[in-house]
Amino acid sequence: MSGYFGAGTRAPESELEIIMSDMPSCQFESRPRRIVIGSGGVQADFCTNCSVRPTSVCSVIEPSDISRLAEVAVETIISPGRGFIEEGAPATDFFNVTSGTVKLFKALPDGRRQITGFAAPGHFLGLAVSDSYAFGAEAIDTVRVCRFSREKMSELLDDFPKLERRLLEEASNELVAAQNQMLLLGRKTARERVASFLLDQMQAGLLPGQPPPSGGRLHLPMTRGDIADYLGLTIETVSRTLSWMRSQGMIEVGKGYAITIVSTAKLEVLAAGNS
Amino acid sequence: MSGYFGAGTRAPESELEIIMSDMPSCQFESRPRRIVIGSGGVQADFCTNCSVRPTSVCSVIEPSDISRLAEVAVETIISPGRGFIEEGAPATDFFNVTSGTVKLFKALPDGRRQITGFAAPGHFLGLAVSDSYAFGAEAIDTVRVCRFSREKMSELLDDFPKLERRLLEEASNELVAAQNQMLLLGRKTARERVASFLLDQMQAGLLPGQPPPSGGRLHLPMTRGDIADYLGLTIETVSRTLSWMRSQGMIEVGKGYAITIVSTAKLEVLAAGNS
């Protein structure tokens, strides 16, 4: 029991780093290649102007203390498909997503994969952690994160008790979501799962800094394969279920990643478990 | 965003209360009947002598401050089969299990149920909470819990910052467990699920104050139905899988609730996903 925000090992990093998707395929590196631009933490006004601060854990830091936050945050850009947390690797850093979408997952030795969640802007990564990461993380589209070393995070927690309570709140929310997902995975049918997913995505789109999805128009950044791995289904079943929902007048499936929710009511009936 | 340990509504309660299983069937009451014995919080030395304190969140309270803890804790005895947290009800109290086993679950309107976890002695209940409980809880065998009102808990957190960090650690552990369970429910076969479950139960038995299960001898307090609801299977599949494991020389199935693990290695191969 070494403490959840104990000593870290990584040295202080520089202002802006970019993790490139430069490998032929999506090979994983536990310590991704970085391109450093500038040095010495983000600019003092960076956090002040941050678009996700109002909805993120950082919101509990008073404006007068913002410089403390900016000192320890390292902004990082991660290109699509690039992994930046490896399941089982030593947990040296925590992250806060500022733009883009991240998929979080666990895998079995033979390659079966379960996506445990999608992290949108404002989401804090690193709660499900002991000494090593309990999950992997990969950028779906271009992602920006603020990175905090474990030791800097620990200092912040010592100095700002409110931050700790806010993280507890965040953990609480994640636990509620996790339990909902267990119910979905253990007891819901394929149709119920997809309906629940679409409603959740709609709900999620209403809250953060993202452009609000008007008229039920969703832009899902993830592939069918990701949705399948999230819902415990196969690609084919997700595809068939979406087609069936279209045939029932519940949704419209646009080209690419667009899905329009036509009848929230019908989906809610489905998601609640009536068929 | 009302804060996770905000104002509660319940009045201070008395020393020892007993929640009886006095209904013909297992009817649920959101406010269970109590039999009060004595009054005014538990005795001062109660927490000092508590068998689960070393492994519970209470361990972070210094011996000199133990009286503060004892003042706000209300010991409660819950008889087998009795529910004491109702999913969706206002979250007025938090609990710490001191003996027995609790099942935590979520349900769909049509009765399908997913057990999200079993809480053994030392386990803290109430992290997956917003203003209302996100889960239900029911005693499997005779259960003792320490109950804390939300507002008393909030005061404790203000006075003992270590407690907050310890709760965060607890939440972190639960998140890790939840993600493992998502992988199990979404991607593992029935055999893999049962194998994982047995190994987890063995692991859990090694840690807390419970009698250590020597020689792989497990005493599972829950029914096949509970195991099925935990693993996202049916009773019949659980039973058949256990029979199959017996036929393979992996386990021995005793009468009642006893199961002996004969070959940890074989189970581990199974649980990891090799068949």
Add this chain to the structure above:
DNA sequence: TCACCGCATTGATTTACATCAACCCATCCG
């Protein structure tokens, strides 16, 4: 330009698990 690749859709077939059903064996209780 065309070949290739990742992603998606749809159809045919298989299968792991659920469902339906019968039965055993305790315990409880009138």
Add this chain to the structure above:
DNA sequence: CGGATGGGTTGATGTAAATCAATGCGGTGA
């Protein structure tokens, strides 16, 4: 004592979703 009840096992059958397979489509790069 005897019927009811709850938990457990095992067998026969059904089915939702997985698997196998073919096709289309839009980007990308030689």
